[in-house]
Amino acid sequence: MNKDVIKHVRGETFFIDDFPVPEGTLYAAVFDSPVAHGIIKKLEVKKALESKGVKAILTAEDIPGENQIGNIIKDETLLAESKVEYIGEPVAVIVADTPENARAARSKIEIEFEELPVITDPREAMEKGQLIAPPVVFSSGDTEKSFAECDTVVEGRVDIGGQEHLYLELQGSLAIPDDNGGVKLLSGTQSPTAVQRATANVLGVPMNKIEVDVPRLGGAFGGKEDQATPWAVMAALAAFKLKKPVKLILNRQEDLRMTGKRHPYSADYKIGLNEEGKILAYEVTYFQNSGAVADLSSAILERTLFHTTGSYFIPNVKATGYMCRTNLPPNTAFRGFGGPQGMFVIESAIFKAAKELGKSPWEIQKKNLLNEGDYFYYGQRAERVNARKTWDKAENIYEFNNKLKDVEKFNTENKILKKGIAVMPLCFGISFTSSFLNQASALVHIYTDGSVGISTAAVEMGQGVNEKIKQVAAKVLSVSADRIKIETTNTTRIANTSPTAASTGADLNGNATLLACNSLKERLKKHAASMLGEEDSAKVEIKNETVLHNGASTKIKWEELVSSAYLNRVNLSAHAYYATPDIYFDREKNKGRPFAYHVYGTAITTATVDLLRGTYEIDEVDIVHDYGKSLFPSIDKGQTEGAVVQGIGWLTIEELVQNEKGKLLSNTFSTYKIPDIYSVPDEIKIHFLEESENPYGPLKSKAIGEPPFMYGISAYFAILNAMDSFVSISLEKIEAPLTHERVLLKIMGAKRG
Amino acid sequence: MPEEFILNKKRIVTNFNPARSLLDFLRKEEKLTGPKEVCKEGDCGACAVLIGEEKGSVVTYKSVASCIYPLGNVQGKHVVTIEGLTGEDLNFIQYHFAKEDAAQCGYCTPGYVSSLTAYFLKSSQYSIESAIDSVSGNICRCTGYASIKRAIVNMINEINSAPLRQDEKLNFLVRQKIIPEYFKDIPERLAELKKAGDTKHEKGTPIAGGTDLLVQQPEELTNKQISFLTVNKNSSIFEQNGEVVLSADTTFEDFGESTIIRKYFPDIDETLKLIASPLIRNVATIGGNIVNASPIGDFTIILLALDAKVVLENKTGEKRTVALKDFYKGYKALDKSSDELLTEIKFSVSENLIFNFEKVSKRTHLDIASVNTALAISLSGETIENIGLSAGGVAPVPKYLTETASYLKGKEINNETVLKAAEISRSEILPISDVRGSADYKKALLGRLIEAHFFKLFPQFLNAEVLL
DSSP: THHHHHHHTTOOOOOOGGGOOOOOOEEEEEOOOSSSSSEEEEEHHHHTSSSTTEEEEEEEGGOOOOOOSSSSSSSSSSOSSSOOTTTTEEEEEESSSSSHHHHHHHGOOEEEEOOOOOOOOOHHHHTTTOSSSOEEEEEEEEHHHHHHOOSEEEEEEEEOBBOOOOOSOOOOOEEEEESOOOEEEEESSSOOOHHHHHHHHHHHHHHHGEEEEEESSSSSSTTTTTTTTTHHHHHHHHHHHSSSOOOEEEEEHHHHHSOOOOOOEEEEEEEEOOOOOEEEEEEEEEEEEEEEEOHHHHHHHHHHEEEEETOOOOOOHHHHEEEEEESOOOOOOOOOTHHHHHHHHHHHHHHHHHHHHOOOHHHHHHHHHOOTTOTTTTTTTTOOOOOOHHHHHHHHHHHHHHHHHHHHHHHEEEEEESEEEEEEEEEEEEEESSGGOOOOEEEEEETTTTEEEESSOOOOSOOOHHHHHHHHHHHHHTTOOOGGEEOEEETTOSSOOOOTTTHHHHHHHHHHHHHHHHHHHHHHHHHHHHHHHHOOGGGGEEEEEEEEETTTEEEEEEEHHHHHHHHHOOOOOOOOEESSSSOOOEEEEEEEEOSSSSEEEEEEEEEEOOOOOOOEEEEEEEEEOOSSSSSSSSHHHHHHHHHHHHHHHHTTTTOOHHHHHHBBBSSSTTTSSOTTTSSSEEEEEEEEESSSOOOOOOOGOOOOGGGGGGHHHHHHHHHHHHHHHSSOOOOOOEEOOOOOHHHHHHHHHHHOO | OEEEEEETEEEEESSSOTTSBBBHIIIIISSSSOOOOOSSSSSSOOOOEEEEEETTEEEEEEEEEEEGGGGGTTTTTTEOOOOOOSSSSSHHHHHHHHTTOOOOSSHHHHHHHHHHHHHHHHHHSHHHHHHHHHHTTTHHHHHHHHHHHHHHHHHHOOOOOOSSSSHHHHHHHHHTTTSOOGGHHHHHHHSSSSOOOTTTOOEEEESOOOHHHHHHOOHHHHTOOOEEEETOOOOOEEEEETTEEETOBBBHHHHHHHHHHHHHOOHHHHHHHHOOOHHTTOOOOOHHHHTTTTTTOOHHHHHHHHTTTEEOTTTOOEEEEHHHHHHHHEEEEESSSSSSSEEEEEEETTTTTTTEEEEEEEESSSSSSEEEEEEEEEETTTTEEEEEEEEEESSSSSOOOOHHHHTTTTOOSHHHHHHHHHHHHHHHHOOOOBBTTTTHHHHHHHHHHHHHHHHHHGGOOOHHHHHO
């Protein structure tokens, strides 16, 4: 049982908006741009300043340091200066006695623009030369030569929609000025150091004057990796200027309007196969809809390129990626971080190629799965490959052939309803692809009563990282997990934190915790030996809170050992540092070994389409997943189920709608629909792959956060398979999400011919 | 007049603005942070709390979305938040959630506990299906609902069916550790509270459930005088001279629970599931749905097909009756003066009435429709004797499909008739493209839903292959 859940069910967990605020706290609201592209001709706040309860209105001019919060590329202002580039771009911060009064003053700010043309489509941005960074090309082999030798070459286009994170906890922060000329921040961020760095930069103070504390997040999914920063910096700016605590919590419409989403992609592909269905060559060009500024787009595009070939070995590959600048909020990290888009395109290409070859997609998929020792096209050798193992296992235990027969039988017997099936093999690389981020540290204190406090860089956001770290420490120290408390994530305790992202939270911080606990354990064993008059500490062990001597229990229990160690001046605190070994990437050649390891798995999904109404249901998702040696099976299972459903949502019902002026129309819970309890499959079966070991994970475990998201791709193709069994559906342009609208119009269009 | 009610164990007297949401009062004034603000439009359930109301000598409980529940509606009632459900040990629901790790980030969790508590209080026949329906308005972004469903299945498997008598039921639920002991004293304590008077002729902007007004105009309302029409709700549904008569304050849930309604609409549970979650069904009124004049309101579309009439009453008590078909004059424009209140809704029923409701939206359940349509029909043999047909999302007003209906009347049901009817329906509508779908889609969809009505009700007369 995850002990965190006990607080949740009691309603006692504190999130940012739940903490008691200090006396005299003021509240901030953001005034944002109503136009998507324009030059600011006039900005007048005088009337708004007279509005009830308003204490101050801060604009770019009030920034004491640099008006710059860009993370990878320095192209993002905190508050707009002379122009705006998307609707929702922050222009001013209103500070008032209540949040209601701060918001009420918004309509009194006068602003005028010279409006400029608005681009929302990435291909249009590309044509107009609006690129955020130069294109990136990854390749191996010789595609051109290979295509000439292929029996079948298929081309097509794919358009993939974005996805709103819809974390339930809204973005927000509480900033409290301190007596050192700095600010202490309570922030809902996945990246405490990013907030600290940006705040220091904007306030013009050194980083050591900014303390960022993160208690936990009410969901994030990548949406609080880079985009929790602006709100924290704004609160800090207001607190710094007014010398008062300032709280800034976005409301839902603001959050939806002002923050970026998963990147929509448009892509052109060309795939070449021989007559047996072996893929020989693959070319793809990605047009990433990056939004107005860089944010994390370059790293996301890179991960798309890394996952271009999915779970398959393809000898000749060329992939080109463009970061297209559009007048939309900066699109950002979201579970999978570009990987899902890359995998969706290759699966689309296979689906279309299979149809042209008169084969089933799964036949082609299976034939091309990665094998041990194959090379990924970016130069990494595939090791401990479980692609085929999970595929075969899934085929076996879920009786794939019977499923196919059932689908066929159902489709002969039913006229209005048709079933479809799809398989999704998964291969996802683990490590930040910016190699330097793969470092972490842990600070472990054993208190004199035997209780343990652990600080790491990991941010708990529902993924269960705290419980996993607790497990690692409990196992190494051999104490009950109940003795261990995982502290908030805090930049004064753990400096220079990498974001809790890329599924690496438990790996990096778990490994650092393991190292710290090991050194504490060694010190305690040494002390236990001295208590026992034993010279060789190797003869002493700590097991289940008891000291063993030559394998036999002694009377010395954990509490006595710790207390005695303290009185004898043994250091009961340890700080340890971990950096993932064996990883590198050469950005000149775009070759290297960027990932410590890969996560594998296979999902089989069936869906039923109502041809008359154009609606569908996802019936079953059956998964075999490679967890390594799971640190916490119930947490890993929960992560898998949640990720699958989020992946299904992305490609089916979740549709972001903007108008031509760049205004988000699906800007509420009632217009942007995520899966509810009725729209999920009745059962998601999960089988933990046996015999998988991972030398890079703490206690041989594997990362879990992102990979299962991509099983959702099979839901798309199961629906498409069902539609195609009724009438041949055009695959010239494969579009996601496959909304009810698209299903009906595609069926009716195909029927008309 | 200050609001007076019981919050968990505590008696509250407050002058907090009654037009503001109950959630604002709980979080800002009482510092109860268990209920969360997430969507502020009743669409996620993270703010769910229980409302207990006196019904005779007992108190009945329901779950509501506190973010859109006006504080003014709590007068004389019992409000229960997660804090009021949590004791020293985990209660039954909490225990089962914890056992299955059915929470990840934890933000939605208190809302689930509240919704399920209301369910156990309200229902006597517990089933997995109905328990899941009780949390259908609660959105979780982390779990994919699988662990939540497991927890619910375990609860239902473990609990016995509850006694029917409400007073015995409280004891039962206390024994089952679903509610704390103090609930037993609430009926007596509520009886001592001051009750709201008759609000029908009060001055001010009238609000019934407020489930749309608090979403659309939360700030405007706080500056207005409000008359809370349903604070003393006494809804009634009765049959008279071949007509069903509903008081305007009938909630969606009252409608579904009425034995009269269930007699004529055996599929009402399925229909209600498509329309709204219990959090909304418990509060939203049918009168409110009608005067809100959304061109897509599900209940309006249903009543339109039933050729309902509405009764309007002005301040001096004068009444007039208008056919619902004639009530809508344009987008959000009604045949109703500002001093009139809609008080009753009536529609004719007969033994051979056959009814069907079709709705397609982005998400199948608990979403606003792309297109919805209702059909009320009676046959003589294979011939259509009487027909009412309506559609939403296809015009500036809830649309009665006059031409399609008059074409169908007297016709035999066969492929040709149905396809022709679908074609006519597409020609008499003028949908717009919006976030719920393109105009072309809505046209195509309405045609298909007309076909779906007939295929669902009379498959024996039709050939699916021809319809597709």
